[in-house]
Amino acid sequence: xxxxxxxxxxxxxxxxxxxxxxxxxxxxxxxxxxxxxxxxxxxxxxxxxxxxxxxxxxxxxxxxxxxxxxxxxxxxxxxxxxxxxxxxxxxxxxxxxxxxxxxxxxxxxxxxxxxxxxxxxxxxxxxxxxxxxxxxxxxxxxxxxxxxxxxxxxxxxxxxxxxxxxxxxxxxxxxxxxxxxxxxxxxxxxxxxxxxxxxxxxxxxxxxxxxxxxxxxxxxxxxxxxxxxxxxxxxxxxxxxxxxxxxxxxxxxxxxxxxxxxxxxxxxxxxxxxxxxxxxxxxxxxxxxxxxxxxxxxxxxxxxxxxxxxxxxxxxxxxxxxxxxxxxxx
Amino acid sequence: xxxxxxxxxxxxxxxxxxxxxxxxxxxxxxxxxxxxxxxxxxxxxxxxxxxxxxxxxxxxxxxxxxxxxxxxxxxxxxxxxxxxxxxxxxxxxxxxxxxxxxxxxxxxxxxxxxxxxxxxxxxxxxxxxxxxxxxxxxxxxxxxxxxxxxxxxxxxxxxxxxxxxxxxxxxxxxxxxxxxxxxxxxxxxxxxxxxxxxxxxxxxxxxxxxxxxxxxxxxxxxxxx
Numbered sequence: 305x306x307x308x309x310x311x312x313x314x315x316x317x318x319x320x321x322x323x324x325x326x327x328x329x330x331x332x333x334x335x336x337x338x339x340x341x342x343x344x345x346x347x348x349x350x351x352x353x354x355x356x357x358x359x360x361x362x363x364x365x366x367x368x369x370x371x372x373x374x375x376x377x378x379x380x381x382x383x384x385x386x387x388x389x390x391x392x393x394x395x396x397x398x399x400x401x402x403x404x405x406x407x408x409x410x411x412x413x414x415x416x417x418x419x420x421x422x423x424x425x426x427x428x429x430x431x432x433x434x435x436x437x438x439x440x441x442x443x444x445x446x447x448x449x450x451x452x453x454x455x456x457x458x459x460x461x462x463x464x465x466x467x468x469x470x471x472x473x474x475x476x477x478x479x480x481x482x483x484x485x486x487x488x489x490x491x492x493x494x495x496x497x498x499x500x501x502x503x504x505x506x507x508x509x510x511x512x513x514x515x516x517x518x519x520x521x522x523x524x525x526x527x528x529x530x531x532x533x534x535x536x537x538x539x540x541x542x543x544x545x546x547x548x549x550x551x552x553x554x555x556x557x558x559x560x561x562x563x564x565x566x567x568x569x570x571x572x573x574x575x576x577x578x579x580x581x582x583x584x585x586x587x588x589x590x591x592x593x594x595x596x597x598x599x600x601x602x603x604x605x606x607x608x609x610x611x612x613x614x615x616x617x618x619x620x621x622x623x624x625x626x627x628x629x630x631x632x633x634x
Numbered sequence: 635x636x637x638x639x640x641x642x643x644x645x646x647x648x649x650x651x652x653x654x655x656x657x658x659x660x661x662x663x664x665x666x667x668x669x670x671x672x673x674x675x676x677x678x679x680x681x682x683x684x685x686x687x688x689x690x691x692x693x694x695x696x697x698x699x700x701x702x703x704x705x706x707x708x709x710x711x712x713x714x715x716x717x718x719x720x721x722x723x724x725x726x727x728x729x730x731x732x733x734x735x736x737x738x739x740x741x742x743x744x745x746x747x748x749x750x751x752x753x754x755x756x757x758x759x760x761x762x763x764x765x766x767x768x769x770x771x772x773x774x775x776x777x778x779x780x781x782x783x784x785x786x787x788x789x790x791x792x793x794x795x796x797x798x799x800x801x802x803x804x805x806x807x808x809x810x811x812x813x814x815x816x817x818x819x820x821x822x823x824x825x826x827x828x829x830x831x832x833x834x835x836x837x838x839x840x841x842x843x844x845x846x847x848x849x850x851x852x853x854x855x856x857x858x859x
Contacts, residue, residue, distance in 0.1 A: 337742035539723050542683060543784070544713035545740035546706075633685040 342552075349556040352529075360561075363525050367565025370518045371612055372572050374511035379573065379600065381503040387595055397470060399477055400484040401458040410458055413482050417460055422473055424463040431456045457484060515615055518565070522558050522619030529554060530627045537631055547628070554624045555617060562616020566609045573600045573608075635661040635792065635823045636682070641691035643677050643847075651677035653847040654691070659825065661791070664818040666834050666855075667827040669844035675827040678844070679796050682825070683717060684708050695792070713741055716785035716822075718795035722777050724769040730756070730780050731765040737788040755787040756780075759813060775806040782813060786822075793817055795826040799833065807833055 353360045399417065401410055410428075418426045434456040439448060462477070464470040474486045530537070537550055577599030588595040600608065636659040643652040652674045659665060667675050680686040681693060684700060693700045695711070703711055716737075724733050731752055738748045756762045759779040761772075769777055778798060785793060795814065799807035811826075811833055818824045828834065834841060835855050843851040 333744050333747065334742045337744045337747075340745055341739065341742065535723070536725055539725065540736065540740060541709070542685075542712060542717060542723075543737040543740055543788075544709045544711075544715075546709040549709075549740050633683070 345553050346556050349553050349560060353557065353560060363521060363561055364564045364568060366521050367518050367561060368568035368572065370514040371566055371569035371608065374507055374514055375569060375573055375608060376576065377510060378507045381500060381507060383598055385500050386598060396489045397462045397474060398487045398489060399460040399462055402482050402484045403457060405458065405482050409482055413480065414460060416480065417462055417477065420473065420476060422465050424465045427461045429459045429461060431458050434459060518562065518615045519619035519622065522561050522616050523623035525561060526554050526558055526620045526623040527627050529557060534631060541633055550628065551624050555620045558616040558620020559613045562612040563609060566612020570600060570605045570608045635659055635696060637694040639692040639694065641688045641693055643681060643686060644689045651847055655849045657842060657849060657852055659823055661823055662818060662821045664815065664824040665840040665842060667825060667842050667844065668829055668834065673844040674847045675844055676796060679794050679827055682794055683715060684711060713788065714791050716790035716793040718781050718785045718798045720797040720800050722781035724777060724780055726768060726770050729765065730761065730767050730769060733769060733780060734784045734787050736784060741788060751787055755783040759783045775802050778802065778810060786817060791823060793822050793824045797828055798826060799828060799830055811837065
């Protein structure tokens with residue numbers, strides 16, 4: 305039996321070799337083996353996904369859609385916020401003039417306001433005009449007839465150039481002797497802010513719900529993978545594979561699913577942005593606005609990939625933790 | 635090397651698979667485990683592989699009590715074992731080489747080291763030229779030899795085999811047994827569960843016979859018969 309002799313020789317020579325360099329694997333070799341194992345695990349996980357292209361594609365597309373919806377909503381909210389930032393600069397302030405001021409002084413005040421830095425425009429609303437408007441809009445017109453005199457003050461509407469300047473403007477204008485009070489007309493801005501706040505919460509809720517959806521989809525895919533590779537898991541465990549070793553390919557698969565799903569979602573969102581851009585620009589130009597659509601961007605693209613990978617990992621982790629327990633030996 | 639100390643195993647269903655089994659095997663010893671099916675041979679091997687845990691008694695390997703081994707240490711214990719399974723348990727979606735490489739991969743060997751050791755092991759069982767084949771292309775005897783190569787590729791101190799010649803003809807069985815004998819010659823402790831009486835009698839080695847969970851006989855083949 306030549307093979308027998310050969311075996312004995314090789315066994316003995318290797319024993320001698322081992323004696324010379326120690327029987328355990330060196331730390332450096334272990335690290336190299338570990339790195340190699342991670343790389344090949346990633347490669348084989350990817351290869352296994354490609355082996356069932358249709359199934360893989362379906363899963364990836366489901367994940368992509370689940371990631372696209374909240375991200376699209378998020379981008380919309382961010383754009384509206386940006387848009388509102390543009391409109392904010394048109395926030396007006398109302399300057400009330402002290403009672404009994406002479407018309408000449410009021411005229412002068414109007415000029416003074418117009419010359420202040422940061423003021424875009426000033427318009428005068430006389431007490432009579434204000435009363436008329438109040439009459440027309442409030443429906444208390446008849447009640448006003450019982451008043452001896454017009455209770456409304458003379459006023460100016462001041463349009464600041466930039467919203468950021470308006471606070472400074474308010475204090476400046478207050479210091480003018482003839483000015484009774486200044487009111488910043490921000491009510492509608494607060495409403496928009498509240499609306500945007502709601503939008504952001506909606507993004508979070510939708511994101512969380514669909515994130516759970518992605519976790520379930522990935523979890524189910526991993527569950528099927530574990531079932532179909534049951535024999536392999538048993539053998540790996542019997543030859544001394546640690547739980548981490550057994551888990552690893554499935555975790556990689558989960559990350560890959562999440563990653564590819566996010567990648568397709570990011571592509572779809574980028575495509576959507578490019579598709580919408582001309583219409584948005586036309587609309588903006590009709591409103592003489594400088595508004596430009598802000599898409600996903602490179603950092604958004606990368607963040608989305610990260611989120612996808614993390615959610616995929618979470619799904620795989622949960623699934624592996626649950627289904628590995630059923631496989632003997634433990 | 636291996637010491638069973640009054641070991642009993644009762645399954646949750648109530649079946650008592652092993653009852654007060656005590657024996658000892660020295661390092662480099664080779665022995666057969668025999669008995670009818672259901673006598674407890676497989677249970678005994680499963681206890682050694684830590685697939686099952688004993689319900690009473692102690693199992694010591696190299697003086698270490700396995701019942702004190704934590705769950706996280708089990709894989710490292712299993713790396714000291716080589717196991718040949720009855721139905722060889724090869725993975726058909728991988729080549730012969732990859733099957734044999736598995737115990738080395740889980741222990742974190744480098745690719746170069748894995749290549750060297752796998753080829754040495756395949757050479758030892760006479761299948762070096764089949765490393766790229768799929769196990770499905772091999773005959774039953776060849777598959778079993780691949781299983782043996784996988785069991786010894788990481789040079790275990792203990793080699794366990796569960797009916798390694800189960801489906802093989804006498805000639806192939808004899809070859810497989812000769813293979814096991816060679817591992818014993820290089821210092822491996824070999825324990826083989828089998829009911830192939832003819833084969834055992836030819837080899838005059840230690841025999842332990844189980845009967846309904848009890849160790850009925852323990853001695854050299856020629857002394858017993």
